Amino acid sequence: xxxxxxxxxxxxxxxxxxxxxxxxxxxxxxxxxxxxxxxxxxxxxxxxxxxxxxxxxxxxxxxxxxxxxxxxxxxxxxxxxxxxxxxxxxxxxxxxxxxxxxxxxxxxxxxxxxxxxxxxxxxxxxxxxxxxxxxxxxxxxxxxxxxxxxxxxxxxxxxxxxxxxxxxxxxxxxxxxxxxxxxxxxxxxxxxxxxxxx
Amino acid sequence: xxxxxxxxxxxxxxxxxxxxxxxxxxxxxxxxxxxxxxxxxxxxxxxxxxxxxxxxxxxxxxxxxxxxxxxxxxxxxxxxxxxxxxxxxxxxxxxxxxxxxxxxxxxxxxxxxxxxxxxxxxxxxxxxxxxxxxxxxxxxxxxxxxxxxxxxxxxxxxxxxxxxxxxxxxxxxxxxxxxxxxxxxxxxxxxxxxxxxxxxxxxxxxxxxxxxxxxxxxxxxxxxxxxxxxxxxxxxxxxxxxxxxxxxxxxxxxxxxxxxxxxxxxxxxxxxxxxxxxxxxxxxxxxxxxxxxxxxxxxxxxxxxxxxxxxxxxxxxxxxxxxxxxxxxxxxxxxxxxxxxxxxxxxxxxxxxxxxxxxxxxxxxxxxxxx
Numbered sequence: 001x002x003x004x005x006x007x008x009x010x011x012x013x014x015x016x017x018x019x020x021x022x023x024x025x026x027x028x029x030x031x032x033x034x035x036x037x038x039x040x041x042x043x044x045x046x047x048x049x050x051x052x053x054x055x056x057x058x059x060x061x062x063x064x065x066x067x068x069x070x071x072x073x074x075x076x077x078x079x080x081x082x083x084x085x086x087x088x089x090x091x092x093x094x095x096x097x098x099x100x101x102x103x104x105x106x107x108x109x110x111x112x113x114x115x116x117x118x119x120x121x122x123x124x125x126x127x128x129x130x131x132x133x134x135x136x137x138x139x140x141x142x143x144x145x146x147x148x149x150x151x152x153x154x155x156x157x158x159x160x161x162x163x164x165x166x167x168x169x170x171x172x173x174x175x176x177x178x179x180x181x182x183x184x185x186x187x188x189x190x191x192x193x194x195x196x197x198x
Numbered sequence: 199x200x201x202x203x204x205x206x207x208x209x210x211x212x213x214x215x216x217x218x219x220x221x222x223x224x225x226x227x228x229x230x231x232x233x234x235x236x237x238x239x240x241x242x243x244x245x246x247x248x249x250x251x252x253x254x255x256x257x258x259x260x261x262x263x264x265x266x267x268x269x270x271x272x273x274x275x276x277x278x279x280x281x282x283x284x285x286x287x288x289x290x291x292x293x294x295x296x297x298x299x300x301x302x303x304x305x306x307x308x309x310x311x312x313x314x315x316x317x318x319x320x321x322x323x324x325x326x327x328x329x330x331x332x333x334x335x336x337x338x339x340x341x342x343x344x345x346x347x348x349x350x351x352x353x354x355x356x357x358x359x360x361x362x363x364x365x366x367x368x369x370x371x372x373x374x375x376x377x378x379x380x381x382x383x384x385x386x387x388x389x390x391x392x393x394x395x396x397x398x399x400x401x402x403x404x405x406x407x408x409x410x411x412x413x414x415x416x417x418x419x420x421x422x423x424x425x426x427x428x429x430x431x432x433x434x435x436x437x438x439x440x441x442x443x444x445x446x447x448x449x450x451x452x453x454x455x456x457x458x459x460x461x462x463x464x465x466x467x468x469x470x471x472x473x474x475x476x477x478x479x480x481x482x483x484x485x486x487x488x489x490x491x492x493x494x495x496x497x498x499x500x501x502x503x504x505x506x507x508x509x510x511x512x513x514x515x516x517x518x519x520x521x522x523x524x525x526x527x528x529x530x531x532x533x534x535x536x537x538x539x540x541x542x543x544x545x546x547x548x549x550x551x552x553x554x555x556x557x558x559x560x561x562x563x564x565x566x567x568x569x
Contacts, residue, residue: 051554051561057566059503059534072529076531
């Protein structure tokens with residue numbers, strides 16, 4: 001299981017209703033269902049991964065977040081989770097607005113392009129960075145809109161989105177991000193996790 | 199052919215008021231079962247057949263001597279595992295495999311109904327089938343499923359009896375017949391009624407058979423069950439047992455020969471008036487209309503778990519029409535899963551051996567049953 005799944009799960013209280021957007025093979029959904037008694041649904045674009053979810057007994061809808069979130073009523077989930085996918089959408093702002101409309105709260109994780117290994121890679125190798133959480137080459141990456149923790153932090157603030165919690169993940173270490181340590185966290189965290197509401 | 203000895207029948211004594219206003223009573227429902235009902239009576243699955251299907255879901259159909267229409271999906275260790283589940287399927291009313299239909303005699307004048315049989319709807323069909331639950335003493339079905347018109351019955355059944363099913367699996371279906379669907383059905387009906395042997399619906403008493411008309415209806419419909427790509431790959435422009443074109447109107451092409459064959463075998467097992475009545479029931483189906491235009495209204499009272507399946511190359515009931523059902527369910531927070539299966543076999547995909555489809559069906563059922 002990915003490191004961030006436990007951190008995400010810790011942000012969600014027991015017995016809640018959760019939508020996992022881009023739920024992949026359903027690992028997080030299964031964990032939430034079994035450990036926190038969560039009523040969890042998934043939205044996934046890959047047919048193979050949808051089959052994985054069905055074989056785990058999970059409720060999944062095959063679909064595209066950029067089009068198919070519109071079918072869910074306002075605030076119909078306690079939490080909507082979007083893990084490491086925002087940067088892959090054509091229009092991330094639209095998706096973010098949809099997450100915040102459908103969910104009472106949203107949990108969004110960002111692979112941090114400001115991570116020191118990413119910066120070093122570009123600085124010294126001069127080629128597009130490849131790291132553990134950004135494993136693809138420039139020509140086959142699904143990521144269209146990479147951003148840093150700092151970018152996302154300021155973006156959210158500028159859109160009057162309330163940040164309940166922002167966490168930096170550096171391998172297995174979790175720490176809180178605030179305005180004062182933003183520069184440091186932006187350098188040393190490979191993943192940012194944001195609990196937000198609008 | 200004496201088919202009666204192969205048919206299990208339930209006589210419904212209770213009057214059933216039909217949508218057309220007429221009431222029927224003391225009418226037969228022919229059904230078949232597979233597997234066994236457990237002591238808790240919680241393993242029953244009601245399967246609904248499509249337009250030309252019947253109650254013989256799997257194994258050898260005793261009437262046609264061919265494999266049942268859903269043999270790939272239903273049987274021991276199959277997706278709908280009859281070692282585990284008790285499968286019930288009944289012939290729809292209006293049909294011609296033992297259930298009350300236009301080839302039966304009108305009790306009022308002892309003449310064959312023909313087109314005097316009341317026009318029935320999908321709603322009437324499922325209301326009639328509901329009697330099977332009482333017959334078997336089943337309070338709650340584990341699941342209901344069916345493809346095409348079977349899927350329409352699934353949707354109508356859960357709408358009418360919201361607390362009678364744990365899981366609901368509509369496949370390759372729609373909540374409302376489109377103009378194109380109605381047009382295609384009308385083509386079939388016109389072919390039948392244009393056959394002079396139809397005799398205004400009285401072909402049984404006049405000892406004729408509108409076989410030509412029914413065969414044309416079947417041929418036209420059969421095209422709609424396949425995809426352009428599937429047809430092209432299977433037949434292309436291949437010629438039928440000849441080296442070159444014959445410059446005539448015999449079946450030069452394999453596709454022509456195939457369609458003629460499909461038409462000819464169909465008329466041996468199907469009743470022309472049943473074809474008229476059942477296609478009419480499909481055309482009248484519009485679930486949202488029953489709820490003031492809101493499809494969600496049909497599902498508001500149920501807590502059942504839905505799983506909807508469509509196929510990429512199905513142009514008769516395309517993915518979007520299946521997705522509209524998903525959207526209606528999501529808009530009221532219902533528990534709904536959805537998958538579109540990749541297949542170039544068209545609408546007929548739900549009847550075929552498509553592993554992704556059968557695995558999804560099996561996994562959904564088995565996981566839901568164990569939960």
